[in-house]
Amino acid sequence: MSAPVHHLDPATVLAYAAGALPTAFAIVAAIHLEVCGPCRTALRAAEGVGAHLLGQLGGAPLTAGARSALRQRLVDEPIRGPDARAQALASRGPDMLPPPLQPFFGARYSRLRWSWLAPGIRYLDARPDSQARLLLLQVAIGHAVPAHRHGGHELTMVLRGAYEDVLGRFGPGDVADLDSGTEHRPLAVSRQCCIWAAALDAPLQWQDAAGPEMARHLPH
């Protein structure tokens, strides 16, 4: 995967750093951060700001036994060598979904059980919580999601293939971090189907007749 060229909104990075993003958004942000050095650097800066602000607060005491319980557990807990996680990530096969998506959709692209949405478009739907939904979309070359705006915040990241819209070309690792004002019509342009993950906190606002027709097939 070449380096992403479309990045998280700095306001989204701040909210992720604070732990304040709804789960669906935090998941899409996390899978971008995994592949994007510049956004990780921004995240570290935001975390530094957060840690600093928290340092200015007093603490909230823990319950009476907490300290001795923790002290006791140190005895049994070895200090580990370098984390195996980085190697695990590097050795992830091309058929594996990013780990944060796996609990919702399964581990492998080849085993995804897509639902039909419109000609050339299939989807999977998850509801991590009441605040936002998490979708996977698969769009075949030459097909587009009908033109829409967002009632709220949309965060998407391309996992495979590429699409184009008014904002440019989006390939693997690229995110579109969109406010309600943006109207777009993502058109799949890669030979391989374009697959992307999308977090949405409000219904889409369709701009032509094809949208509502397609949306009839989406569960509410």
Add this chain to the structure above:
Amino acid sequence: MEPPDWSALMGRVARTRDADSFMRIYDHFAPRLHRYLLGLGVPGARAEDLVQDAMLHAWRGARQFDPRRATLSTWLFRIARNLHIDSVRRAATAAYGDEFANGGEDGTAVDLAQAPSPEAYADHVGLSRAIDALPALQARLVRMSFLEARSHGEIASELHMPLGSVKSSLRRAFARLQNGLTDAAA
């Protein structure tokens, strides 16, 4: 009184597994992490469990702490925040009834390793100065984000501001803080 050199103390923990040094770190940071998690809206007992988990992760992962890349407070904050995100996510995936729901090591997990690229990070004096220099509204929005973990939408409705203005103010604030960080590190 001079504050302890937390990085040096953590280095000693990594080298010698000195539990007493670690407990000094615990005594200072655990209540602060607790306050942070309560501010995020995590229920009391759960917040305390997350603090204990975060401190255990820090103990086990002591060798991954690199004082050239982050302060100890930032590192501990990140561990607690990641554990919080994972715990919320696990609750969300419980409905999906798979093995990830049962506390396996999944997800973003606790990113003990630090970013491979060099990071600009400054001493707290530089950061304090940058935060103090923010316009009042920007400073307030940043504080609400971190100390009350308010979503952009919540901030917008509480302050009667358009959502777009909240986001653009936060963007400007973050850009100023990052510039302040770079200046201070130079």
